[in-house]
Structures are given as structure tokens and as C-alpha cells.
Amino acid sequence: MRGLIQTMRWFGPTDPVTLHFLRQAGCEGVVTALHHIPPGEIWTITEINKRKEMITAAGMSWAVVESLPVSEDIKRRSGNWQQHIAHYIESMRNLAACGIDVITYNFMPVLDWVRTDIHWTLENGSRALRFERLAFIVFDVFLLRRPGADGDYQPDDITAAVRLLQQMTTENRETLFKNAMLGLPGTDGHFTRQQILSALDTYEGIDANALRQHLLLFLQAIIPTAEELGIRMAIHPDDPPFPVLGLPRVVSTAEDLQLILDAVPATANGLCFCTGSLGVLAGPELPDMVKRFGPRIHFLHLRNVQSDHSGNFYESDHLQGNTDMYAVMREVVLLMQRENRRIPMRPDHGHQMLDDLGKKTYPGYSAIGRLKGLAELRGLEAGIAGK
Incomplete structure (x- = not known):
């Protein structure tokens, strides 16, 4: 065989x-x-x-x-x-x-x-996909601004996310937002903030x-x-x-x-x-x-x-x-x-x-x-x- x-x-x-x-x-x-x-x-x-x-x-x-x-x-x-x-x-x-x-x-x-980073650079110079939990909290709470998101995380996590947000440039924030909102496989687009929030509302309950x-x-x-x-x-x-x-x-x-x-x-x-x-x-x-x-x-x-x-x-x-x-x-x-x-x-x-x-x-x-x-x-x- x-x-x-x-x-x-x-x-x-x-x-x-x-x-x-x-x-x-x-x-x-x-x-x-x-x-x-x-x-x-x-x-x-x-x-x-x-x-x-x-x-x-x-x-x-x-x-x-x-x-x-x-x-x-x-x-x-x-x-x-x-x-x-x-x-x-x-x-x-x-x-x-x-x-x-x-x-x-x-x-x-x-x-x-x-993922939060779709071009994460490895030590050898190649790039990989990465999920960073703290960056995702920044996205969820402060960039997407999902209602009630802060209640899903511990206070220490929110504090750490605030520090990370303060260190990020405008470009860093925009890149994170695009990465986390990447469209479905086989598509070229990204979801918009309103599309995601509207979709999340439909799962209430x-x-x-x-x-x-x-x-x-x-x-x-x-x-x-x-x-x-x-x-x-x-x-x-x-x-x-x-x-x-x-x-x-x-x-x-x-x-x-x-x-x-x-x-x-x-x-x-x-x-x-x-x-x-x-x-x-x-x-x-x-x-x-x-x-x-x-x-x-x-x-x-x-x-x-x-x-x-x-x-x-x-x-x-x-x-x-x-x-x-x-x-x-x-x-x-x-x-x-x-x-x-x-x-x-x-x-x-x-x-x-x-x-x-x-x-x-x-x-x-x-x-x-x-x-x-x-x-x-x-x-x-x-x-x-x-x-």
C-alpha cells in the first residue's frame, strides 16, 4: 500500500x-x-x-x-x-x-x-504566523472596542495591555487591527469593525x-x-x-x-x-x-x-x-x-x-x-x- x-x-x-x-x-x-x-x-x-x-x-x-x-x-x-x-x-x-x-x-x-502577527520574523529571517495574547487584548478592548470586552480579562491583563498600547505607534496599531480582522481563507479582504461587531451581536445568548x-x-x-x-x-x-x-x-x-x-x-x-x-x-x-x-x-x-x-x-x-x-x-x-x-x-x-x-x-x-x-x-x- x-x-x-x-x-x-x-x-x-x-x-x-x-x-x-x-x-x-x-x-x-x-x-x-x-x-x-x-x-x-x-x-x-x-x-x-x-x-x-x-x-x-x-x-x-x-x-x-x-x-x-x-x-x-x-x-x-x-x-x-x-x-x-x-x-x-x-x-x-x-x-x-x-x-x-x-x-x-x-x-x-x-x-x-x-492571529495577531502574520509576518512575525524568526531568528533566521523567515516569517511565521503568531498569536500574542496581550496584543489580542489590545485589539479586543482598545481597537475593536467590543462592548464588555474588558470583563473577559483579568485586571492585570488590562493593565499590561494599556502599557503595550502606549508603546505602539499608529502604524503598529493599524497593522494589529488588520491582522486580527483578516478575512476568511480564499479572500483578499478584511472585516470592518462594524461588520465584526454586528456579527458578534447575532450570537448574543x-x-x-x-x-x-x-x-x-x-x-x-x-x-x-x-x-x-x-x-x-x-x-x-x-x-x-x-x-x-x-x-x-x-x-x-x-x-x-x-x-x-x-x-x-x-x-x-x-x-x-x-x-x-x-x-x-x-x-x-x-x-x-x-x-x-x-x-x-x-x-x-x-x-x-x-x-x-x-x-x-x-x-x-x-x-x-x-x-x-x-x-x-x-x-x-x-x-x-x-x-x-x-x-x-x-x-x-x-x-x-x-x-x-x-x-x-x-x-x-x-x-x-x-x-x-x-x-x-x-x-x-x-x-x-x-x-
Whole structure:
């Protein structure tokens, strides 16, 4: 049996990292989505095949959908949520008809991943994504000015944030604001202050218990169709794995994952196992989590983070950080051998380095840093598998 299905994420025809670049990197599969179709609308067979044909023409396959987005109406169970679930199921049927059977999604309210610095310079001159807790407090309390935000932090944290704010130039403040308000993957824009505050208002009264219940009801609605179609749904963990902007997050820990899998026990209800998102809090535990959740892992995001006890973290080299990537890969190889199946994997994110330092790409998705990560992970897998 061949090993991992090696892929990279591609944001579509406007992505400066082209399909030909991914092919040159050694990818056999592509991870992408129809980013031009708003959440809640149907992905038609015509649009799916249009994207699939581009990928096939470049010598690869569309291995994983990332993501088929869950609308905010579904997450809140308000507005057009019933219609959106019906549209989601229709999109699943259309993807299956086109031969695509792994769908990634997340259930993070309002925002996708959050960072405070998207060009954090490492000692060697390359750049990484970083989350600094104190900078985020500055953003939340003093730049976004979210009503009631100061009540979510300790007085000492507010005092320290004031000191940091006083040290920041106008340019520093503007950069922090833009970084924290970065739009969703596949988009070029940033959210505005009013857009975020308005979106936050729509979650008033929805706590972690309510959001978790909404997730489980969503899964109960779609998983029977996934089983019927042979589709494997893969939920992506929260990034970062803790509440932000007063919003609950319910896919952050091993206990969260277990609850989701137990509530809807079909194999079709599975995981996108992201060692970066989970690794912020549970890095040393990830090899055991691969063993624990193995049969329900349908997609792998392999990256590493380095965190501290203050809630800060940055995206480190793929083989260095909180997570013992050798131990994770060993469990993945054993899982694939045990179940006689291949799992799609992408080297999630990558440092901006070498010639890419002067290029504009979506943060975390420059070509060379991901190529480096893919090469390291490929070599790690080959060594463990004895190839």
C-alpha cells in the first residue's frame, strides 16, 4: 500500500501559487473549495466540474474539499438555517456525483483562524504566523472596542495591555487591527469593525452549550446523507483552541472531539486532525489522540506550533515545536497499515522564506515554506515506513 496522499491547499485560479507549482512540489492531490460561492448557497455540478477539470488538467486530483462552509445561520439556528442545511446536503450530493468524497468544514462562529502577527520574523529571517495574547487584548478592548470586552480579562491583563498600547505607534496599531480582522481563507479582504461587531451581536445568548447543541443537530441532519453517498465529513478544530471575542468554541480539546464522534457514531462523521490547532494546548498528547480517534481521522493537517504558558504561540518548523511529529507520523503510518487505507495530508501553513519573502500570498500559504514542510514530512513518513 502506498502511503499518505500528499496534497497542498489551493485557493483557486487567482492563487499566486499555481497548480503547476503544486505539481512540481510532488503533490498528487489538491485541497480546494469554491470560495466564490457564498455560504448557504448550492455548489452546482457545473461549478464543481469546472474546478475539478482545472486540477485534472494539471495532473492531479481534487482530493479534499476545504471547506464546504457552514453558514452563520446554521451555527445560530436562525434566519434561513433550514434552507441552508438543505442546500448543504444538495452540495454534498453534487460533490459525490463528481467523485469527491472528503469534505472538511468547521464550526467556529464569525471568524476562522485568528492571529495577531502574520509576518512575525524568526531568528533566521523567515516569517511565521503568531498569536500574542496581550496584543489580542489590545485589539479586543482598545481597537475593536467590543462592548464588555474588558470583563473577559483579568485586571492585570488590562493593565499590561494599556502599557503595550502606549508603546505602539499608529502604524503598529493599524497593522494589529488588520491582522486580527483578516478575512476568511480564499479572500483578499478584511472585516470592518462594524461588520465584526454586528456579527458578534447575532450570537448574543448563544453560549458553548447552545453552540455545541447546534453542531450536533447539524450533524444529525447531514450525516445520514454522507453515509448514503460514501462521503467522509471531517471537522476542523478551533484555531486557536479557546474562546475569542466572547464567542464560544466547542471543537478545541480531545473531550470535545470525543463528544462529537460519540453523539453521531457513524464513520462518516469524522475529523480533520490538525496538529497545529490541537497542538497549542495538547501537543504532547497528539500521538495518543491519533490512536484514540484513528478510524475517524479522514484528513490530516500537519504543522507544529510553539506555545508558552501565557497563551502565546507561533507556527514553528513542521518537525519542531510542541508536537513530537515523529511520534504522530508513526501512529499515522501504523493506522494506515492497520486499516489498509490512505489518508490525505497537507503540510498546513509554512514559513515565508527565500524568494517568497518579496511576494504577496495568502498568509501561511506561500509556496517554498510549504514545499519544505512537505519534503520533511514525506521523508519522515518514508523513514518510519521503511521505504
